[in-house]
Amino acid sequence: MKTKSLLLGALAALALSTSAFAQEVTLRIHQFLPAQATMPAGAIEPWANKVSEESEGRIKFELYPAMQLGGAPAELYDQAKDGVVDIVWTVLGYTPGRFPKSEVFELPFMSPNGEIGSAAFYNYVMANSADEFAGVHVIALHTHGPGLFHSKDPINTLEDIKGMKVRGGSRIISDMLANLGAEPIGMPVPQTTEALSKGVIDGTTVPWEVTPSIRVAELVTNHTGFTSQYGLYTQTFGFIMNQDSYNNLPDDLKAIIDANSGLEVSRQFGMVMDEGDARGLKIAVDAGNNIVQLDEAQTQLWIDAAQPTIDKWFADMEGQGIDGKALYDAARAAVAAEM
Numbered sequence: 001m002k003t004k005s006l007l008l009g010a011l012a013a014l015a016l017s018t019s020a021f022a023q024e025v026t027l028r029i030h031q032f033l034p035a036q037a038t039m040p041a042g043a044i045e046p047w048a049n050k051v052s053e054e055s056e057g058r059i060k061f062e063l064y065p066a067m068q069l070g071g072a073p074a075e076l077y078d079q080a081k082d083g084v085v086d087i088v089w090t091v092l093g094y095t096p097g098r099f100p101k102s103e104v105f106e107l108p109f110m111s112p113n114g115e116i117g118s119a120a121f122y123n124y125v126m127a128n129s130a131d132e133f134a135g136v137h138v139i140a141l142h143t144h145g146p147g148l149f150h151s152k153d154p155i156n157t158l159e160d161i162k163g164m165k166v167r168g169g170s171r172i173i174s175d176m177l178a179n180l181g182a183e184p185i186g187m188p189v190p191q192t193t194e195a196l197s198k199g200v201i202d203g204t205t206v207p208w209e210v211t212p213s214i215r216v217a218e219l220v221t222n223h224t225g226f227t228s229q230y231g232l233y234t235q236t237f238g239f240i241m242n243q244d245s246y247n248n249l250p251d252d253l254k255a256i257i258d259a260n261s262g263l264e265v266s267r268q269f270g271m272v273m274d275e276g277d278a279r280g281l282k283i284a285v286d287a288g289n290n291i292v293q294l295d296e297a298q299t300q301l302w303i304d305a306a307q308p309t310i311d312k313w314f315a316d317m318e319g320q321g322i323d324g325k326a327l328y329d330a331a332r333a334a335v336a337a338e339m
Contacts (some may be wrong), residue, residue, distance in 0.1 A: 074091075093106055113146065113277075122263050138238065138239065155292065225293050
């Protein structure tokens with residue numbers, strides 16, 4: 001009888017072990033852009049497909065674009081942190097003050113493109129501001145490519161932007177616009193199309209990759225960028241997983257998530273942004289729009305005019321007991337290391 005009980009116990013343990021090994025999970029990914037936009041189509045969906053394939057179908061994903069699960073874009077980070085969804089992709093600057101040390105990458109004229117900026121941003125965060133992401137599991141951190149102006153009237157000089165109502169996507173960007181002489185109007189990307197069409201704004205700051213999905217090249221005819229060394233600004237993004245959703249995975253599935261997280265995934269997301277920039281620019285060129293590329297001397301005038309935004313950020317950080325200048329130097333060094 002005792003032998004039979006031991007045998008039954010062993011069989012039960014084997015069944016539980018087999019069941020755990022074969023565990024399947026479904027993870028929900030929530031983000032704010034239409035499914036056909038650059039990042040959902042070119043980065044998030046391919047990432048999900050790769051992870052699912054490597055798990056032999058044991059990890060499944062449900063993709064929810066354009067805030068289909070409810071809430072506002074600024075709430076996405078907390079949706080992941082609080083377990084409302086499993087994974088989000090979001091703009092970190094949509095929650096002002098939440099990531100003060102990471103915010104340095106939004107300062108004017110920081111990085112030249114998405115690939116370099118993304119690798120530099122991931123490395124910078126891991127070394128300097130990883131504590132700002134406590135309570136979540138980071139899959140990737142990245143930036144977009146060069147930010148630039150898209151406007152109804154041409155911007156050929158610094159004086160041309162004076163008094164323009166221009167959309168800014170974060171606290172730092174809006175402060176920069178004010179220092180440049182514009183009237184900043186803060187709003188998430190999805191609101192830009194209506195704001196341009198109704199004349200609420202005269203122009204917007206977005207990278208080229210965003211422009212097709214929000215029809216910018218149809219709504220304005222002028223686009224002003226800077227020398228290839230820098231973009232006007234960058235925004236930062238997080239591909240973030242709920243900590244419990246990660247912790248509850250069996251070890252072999254955690255390993256698959258881990259293999260598809262980190263520096264190289266961040267770099268890849270930045271490269272997708274750069275590919276999107278090329279497509280967005282081509283659409284504007286094919287439409288016959290006015291493409292302005294400011295030369296080095298003109299760009300320097302804008303850099304000088306934007307310096308008060310950097311100085312103010314230093315002061316803001318000092319008020320929080322943070323050495324902003326040291327973080328700025330670390331960010332510039334991280335970018336330089338990737339160039």
